Amino acid sequence: MSKMYKKKDDKIIFDRGFFERLYIQKPIFGEKQLTSLSLRLASVLLEELNTSEYRKLPSRTKLAKKLNVSNTAVNDSLIQLEEVRFLERRISEFIPSVSADSEEDKIINTRRFSDYFRINYNYNLKEEEILMDKKYTKEEIKTLCDDVAKEMYQQYHGIMTTGDLQSVAQFIQLLETKLIK
Numbered sequence: 499m500s501k502m503y504k505k506k507d508d509k510i511i512f513d514r515g516f517f518e519r520l521y522i523q524k525p526i527f528g529e530k531q532l533t534s535l536s537l538r539l540a541s542v543l544l545e546e547l548n549t550s551e552y553r554k555l556p557s558r559t560k561l562a563k564k565l566n567v568s569n570t571a572v573n574d575s576l577i578q579l580e581e582v583r584f585l586e587r588r589i590s591e592f593i594p595s596v597s598a599d600s601e602e603d604k605i606i607n608t609r610r611f612s613d614y615f616r617i618n619y620n621y622n623l624k625e626e627e628i629l630m631d632k633k634y635t636k637e638e639i640k641t642l643c644d645d646v647a648k649e650m651y652q653q654y655h656g657i658m659t660t661g662d663l664q665s666v667a668q669f670i671q672l673l674e675t676k677l678i679k
Contacts, residue, residue, distance in 0.1 A: 519622035525582040526622055532582065536575040538565055540584060543617065552588040552614035584621045588614040 520540060524531055532540070542564060547553050555561070555576075558569045565572065579585045589612065620627075 516619065516621070520584065523622055525584075526624065528578070528582040532578060532584075533575065535565065535567060535571055536578045539572065539575040540579060543579075543585070543615075547585075547615055547617050549617050549619040552586075552612075552616045555613050555615055582621075583618050585615045586618050588612045588616075 521537060539561065542561065543555075546556055558572050558576075561572045562569045576585070580587060
């Protein structure tokens, strides 16, 4: 399950930031706001796809029936969702193919598109925002936790020796803010 939403009692609960980036903010890539059909299709795809692995899309006919539109409208919406980078399509490698019978003819690189997609969790984020939300390695997390634990222990030890209740309350408040971050 991706981190942009979770299912609870057969209801989808969205991550607020992802919800705003998808349904409220204007896309960074592309000139226009997403069409209402593209937003409806995005909602359907949130149930079918995830952010970690590429999955095969349901047939265009099935999607069209679910949304009560034509196959062409579904294709147009898929193109729009791909253009604004909401969807990431898996593209197989470039395959050299000969365009004629003789070896002297030009070799053209072709690429095959697949029907496997995943949702871009970083949809509608600027590059600097993505970097701020980067994943940490286990070593970085361990170092960070060790540093915070040392700092908190020193503060705790200093506060407990004074016995001042106001200082203890401030320490607890500080601890809560550190844990939230």
